[in-house]
Amino acid sequence: xxxxxxxxxxxxxxxxxxxxxxxxxxxxxxxxxxxxxxxxxxxxxxxxxxxxxxxxxxxxxxxxxxxxxxxxxxxxxxxxxxxxxxxxxxxxxxxxxxxxxxxxxxxxxxxxxxxxxxxxxxxxxxxxxxxxxxxxxxxxxxxxxxxxxxxxxxxxxxxxxxxxxxxxxxxxxxxxxxxxxxxxxxxxxxxxxxxxxxxxxxxxxxxxxxxxxxxxxxxxxxxxxxxxxxxxxxxxxxxxxxxxxxxxxxxxxxxxxxxxxxxxxxxxxxxxxxxxxxxxxxxxxxxxxxxxxxxxxxxxxxxxxxxxxxxxxxxxxxxxxxxxxxxxxxxxxxxxxxxxxxxxxxxxxxxxxxxxxxxxxxxxxxxxxxxxxxxxxxxxxxxxxxxxxxxxxxxxxxxxxxxxxxxxxxxxxxxxxxxxxxxxxxx
Ligand SMILES: Cc1cc2nc3c(=O)[nH]c(=O)nc-3n(C[C@H](O)[C@H](O)[C@H](O)COP(=O)(O)OP(=O)(O)OC[C@H]3O[C@@H](n4cnc5c(N)ncnc54)[C@H](O)[C@@H]3O)c2cc1C
Numbered sequence: 002x003x004x005x006x007x008x009x010x011x012x013x014x015x016x017x018x019x020x021x022x023x024x025x026x027x028x029x030x031x032x033x034x035x036x037x038x039x040x041x042x043x044x045x046x047x048x049x050x051x052x053x054x055x056x057x058x059x060x061x062x063x064x065x066x067x068x069x070x071x072x073x074x075x076x077x078x079x080x081x082x083x084x085x086x087x088x089x090x091x092x093x094x095x096x097x098x099x100x101x102x103x104x105x106x107x108x109x110x111x112x113x114x115x116x117x118x119x120x121x122x123x124x125x126x127x128x129x130x131x132x133x134x135x136x137x138x139x140x141x142x143x144x145x146x147x148x149x150x151x152x153x154x155x156x157x158x159x160x161x162x163x164x165x166x167x168x169x170x171x172x173x174x175x176x177x178x179x180x181x182x183x184x185x186x187x188x189x190x191x192x193x194x195x196x197x198x199x200x201x202x203x204x205x206x207x208x209x210x211x212x213x214x215x216x217x218x219x220x221x222x223x224x225x226x227x228x229x230x231x232x233x234x235x236x237x238x239x240x241x242x243x244x245x246x247x248x249x250x251x252x253x254x255x256x257x258x259x260x261x262x263x264x265x266x267x268x269x270x271x272x273x274x275x276x277x278x279x280x281x282x283x284x285x286x287x288x289x290x291x292x293x294x295x296x297x298x299x300x301x302x303x304x305x306x307x308x309x310x311x312x313x314x315x316x317x318x319x320x321x322x323x324x325x326x327x328x329x330x331x332x333x334x335x336x337x338x339x340x341x342x343x344x345x346x347x348x349x350x351x352x353x354x355x356x357x358x359x360x361x362x363x364x365x366x367x368x369x370x371x372x373x374x375x376x377x378x379x380x381x382x383x384x385x386x387x388x389x390x391x392x393x394x395x396x397x398x399x400x401x402x403x404x405x406x407x408x409x410x411x412x413x414x415x416x417x418x419x420x421x422x423x424x425x426x427x428x
Pocket of ligand 1: 013014015016017018019041042043044048049050051052053054055056057058059060195196197198232233234235236237251252253254303304314315350351352353387388389390391392393394395396397
């Protein structure tokens, strides 16, 4: 490809990685009127139908991997200032901490599972909690901040803040993702509802993407492509010939609308709740739902992951009502406001996970975690991958999008050193 060849960039996946990457490409200094960028999304219902529309939305300097968090946090602040993120996607700083205590009997028989039996989403991996004294609580309940009134003091054993004020924020993931896409479209990015079935390659470089239109599942078309960016989340390993060491974990979540008079202060809680005994769960069962207060009197709560197999597309994800009921019962057992609230959404999605066990010459086998970010030349020149962001993709999307835009448009990443996340480290 010569320098004068017009760029024809196809992004596979309209989740937060695909839409944010499209946004940053459309703002890149080398983006020309002749640069064609297409976001291809398999869902019949538009962008952000997977994890990117159904996540909690926590943005934290305590996230991982470090390489991406610094640039991503800075970019989140910048994006919110530039595009009025407060009104547009619910951007705000929040308190965040680990809450430990006891759930109380709420009239229903509270069970531990299935929501109580899977693996927690592990957001707290590697997090150093700040001493609870920093919250200056006057409450007898250990460490509970004075304005965190929507969990019961008498059920609280301890609260430890995760970060200092200003180091933790939130967005509404669906609104953030769709806003990124809309802002990219304003600069000429195209959106197509269609499922990629293969990446076309010739002489060791990408030449196109073949897809089936989401609205017409019989007819195949090929879009020519000088560059292909694979951002298919949990589905990133499903295209023929592109073997990525990624897997998928399903997780359920609900949203609750507390009564209008309830005061829900801005906190995100990582709970450890010891349930009261019930006919189906033994005394002392511990569950760990995450609870996110959101602007507009909404509370989001999610449960652990399970091992349901990945379905064909995001539109085929099955929601297990029992898992949603469990999350509701668990959070209601520590909060009157959530107990009195109305459950509005019951949903499930698949988290993209990349874990590889690798042996360096003469060294022990070590486990390395994604995300994978970079050009996958082992498959083809012009094929880029941004996937495997596990439970921190909302936080790390702006850093990923900016890095991908630099790599595709300039040939190198300047905003951060992402060498450790390069595809060559994983494959
Ligand atoms: C319960 C839960 C809570 C979470 N909370 C947080 C949080 O608080 N903070 C945080 O930072 N992260 C959080 N996350 C993680 C975050 O949601 C993910 O890391 C992120 O959404 C992944 O984005 P993605 O774009 O890679 O994948 P996805 O959102 O899955 O998007 C991939 C898209 O690609 C499309 N696609 C797949 N295959 C094809 C194909 N062949 N052709 C075309 N399109 C295709 C899919 O339909 C999908 O829309 C949470 C995740 C879960 C499950």
